[in-house]
Amino acid sequence: MKIYEKAPAKINLLLDVLRKREDGYHEVEMIMTMVDLADRLEMEELPRDTIIISSQVGYIPLDEKNLAFQAARLIKERYDVRKGVYIHLDKKIPVAAGLAGGSSDAAATLRGLNRLWDLNISEKELCVLGAELGSDVPFCVTGGTAIARGRGEKLEHIDAPPQCWVVLAKPPINVSTADVYGRLRANELKHHPSTLAMREALNKGSFQDMCASLGNVLESVTLELYPEVLQLKESMLRLGADGVLMSGSGPTVFGLVSKEAKLPRIYNGLRGFCKEVYVVRMLT
Ligand SMILES: C[C@](O)(CO)[C@H](O)COP(=O)(O)OP(=O)(O)OC[C@H]1O[C@@H](n2ccc(N)nc2=O)[C@H](O)[C@@H]1O
Numbered sequence: 001m002k003i004y005e006k007a008p009a010k011i012n013l014l015l016d017v018l019r020k021r022e023d024g025y026h027e028v029e030m031i032m033t034m035v036d037l038a039d040r041l042e043m044e045e046l047p048r049d050t051i052i053i054s055s056q057v058g059y060i061p062l063d064e065k066n067l068a069f070q071a072a073r074l075i076k077e078r079y080d081v082r083k084g085v086y087i088h089l090d091k092k093i094p095v096a097a098g099l100a101g102g103s104s105d106a107a108a109t110l111r112g113l114n115r116l117w118d119l120n121i122s123e124k125e126l127c128v129l130g131a132e133l134g135s136d137v138p139f140c141v142t143g144g145t146a147i148a149r150g151r152g153e154k155l156e157h158i159d160a161p162p163q164c165w166v167v168l169a170k171p172p173i174n175v176s177t178a179d180v181y182g183r184l185r186a187n188e189l190k191h192h193p194s195t196l197a198m199r200e201a202l203n204k205g206s207f208q209d210m211c212a213s214l215g216n217v218l219e220s221v222t223l224e225l226y227p228e229v230l231q232l233k234e235s236m237l238r239l240g241a242d243g244v245l246m247s248g249s250g251p252t253v254f255g256l257v258s259k260e261a262k263l264p265r266i267y268n269g270l271r272g273f274c275k276e277v278y279v280v281r282m283l284t
């Protein structure tokens with residue numbers, strides 16, 4: 001039997017860091033939501049007790065470094081499954097972009113194998129397993145819109161954002177999440193975005209207030225290291241996006257746009273100097 005799972009990309013509408021913890025991670029407060037740019041996973045049981053990963057792209061690891069492999073191994077170990085699986089990753093989400101592509105593949109693998117092998121694992125338990133794989137994985141298991149606290153694994157689901165267009169642009173640079181957090185001076189941050197204001201904006205369904213409440217403290221690191229990300233933000237605003245922010249640790253920048261008529265100018269303007277541009281919708 002073959003099954004399919006979608007693994008959508010996430011964006012951070014808000015990302016605040018409260019402090020650095022003793023375990024090396026940072027205590028965060030984030031508001032995350034999904035967009036309809038997604039990888040597609042195909043999973044098929046194998047007669048031999050093995051995990052095989054393939055993908056149409058050549059630039060991601062296909063061995064135990066792949067987060068989908070790690071998710072399959074974890075579920076097999078914890079639930080004593082002595083069956084194998086073949087997983088094909090049809091990658092559409094740009095890699096190392098700040099869009100949680102690998103985390104979403106891991107989450108989709110957990111959901112998919114739960115179905116394929118009739119394991120009856122609750123969503124809550126899948127989130128606990130997911131947290132062992134990465135801080136963004138629990139959110140990718142549930143999807144929706146949520147405030148994420150702790151190191152990202154404590155989720156509180158909230159109202160979805162008002163529907164709008166999301167323009168994603170990824171400059172051709174690779175940003176390491178560990179490096180960005182490593183360089184952040186958490187106790188010297190002068191400005192913290194307001195989680196409360198963003199939550200209220202979503203609660204009211206106010207597109208304007210949502211745009212005004214966007215904020216990501218990791219921009220202070222990534223924009224300094226890579227001025228081209230700042231230039232990208234400025235270009236998107238100049239071209240007419242209503243609100244602009246870097247997602248996660250970057251380098252992808254997203255622009256929120258309420259009027260469809262504005263999209264051609266923004267898309268064409270960005271494509272003039274940035275190859276990877278996507279126009280998507282929020283997944284509400
Ligand atoms: C930047 C975000 O993607 C925003 O959603 C997340 O905060 C990071 O999520 P992620 O990539 O799933 O993170 P992990 O794979 O768990 O951790 C990668 C590295 O980022 C740093 N890290 C991550 C999460 C966190 N709350 N504090 C951290 O300091 C740690 O150095 C860690 O070694």
Ligand SMILES: Nc1ncnc2c1ncn2[C@@H]1O[C@H](COP(=O)(O)OP(=O)(O)OP(=O)(O)O)[C@@H](O)[C@H]1O
Nearest residue numbers: 066067095096097098099100101102103105136248
């Ligand atoms: N299934 C996968 N898809 C993409 N990259 C993967 C996968 N598994 C492991 N990786 C590795 O993980 C690294 C980060 O890729 P990913 O696309 O998950 O980053 P990201 O979008 O910045 O994630 P996040 O937003 O959670 O920090 C890549 O350099 C890649 O080698």
